[in-house]
Amino acid sequence: MRLQKQKLFQAVYGFSLILGFCHHLVPQIGVLHLRDIGVSESTPGPIMVNLATYVGTSQAGFIGAMIATFAVVLPSFLIMLAVTAVLPKVIKNKYVQAALRGIK
Template identity: 70%
Template sequence: MIYWDLFFGFLRVGCFAFGGAYGAIPLIREVALSYGWLDDEAISYMIAVSESTPGPIMINLATYVGSSQAGLWGAVLATLAVVLPSFLIILLVMAVLKTLFQNSRIQAVVRGLKPCVVGIILATGVSMTVSSCLGQEGSPDLRACLITAVLAAVMIGFRQLRGSRLSPILLILLSAVLGLAAYGGGIP
């Protein structure tokens, strides 16, 4: 039954999504592909839309997939399932917070997980960049490569000139403008 599949598929994502939304993207991709809910191209589009809309990416993706597969109740179940593990863990952590983080073993686990999370996020970004530039048919999408290069240059240049990071909101807006120019009829 689709409701059980949505619930347990996104419960699995919620249970193993260390590092937040960007760390969860490979898990969401795996679940969506294994059940046949979305293909790679649709997942890439939904990641872009989820990053551009308010709210956590993981919840936005779960809600979209649930809605596209089973309507309102599918969206509710997928969203509940992806949030439930974090909610329960936070409740547990709050109950034992003072003693838990004083334990040196727990501190060691948390310190050990940080590089793993950075690696997962980096691998996801590189994978998305490569698949975006290669295109779905295997032929290079030069517009996507150009947009990626422009955004990287702007981000690096801003940091070099100003000594601070460019706001992610400005990068999203710039990427939207570049996307409209490149794919919306502005650039052939």
């Protein structure tokens, strides 16, 4: 049951992103069209990565696709890298342990 709820949340989140693009970014910027969003979502993968890759390709070819994809992925990667570096020190804190027990 939990997995079904998680998948439902992911689907709703993805569709809300697409609706946000359709209503706000597409008319104002003029770079994307509704058909572009549909084409980018027809390929497998995360919604934002697909869209960034598609827009990058349409605007600047292969180099644009690489830059746009890295621009979407890099912040999350750097945050996870920082968390991984700090986690062994923080996990020993008694307050963090108490919070994790409470969450569990």
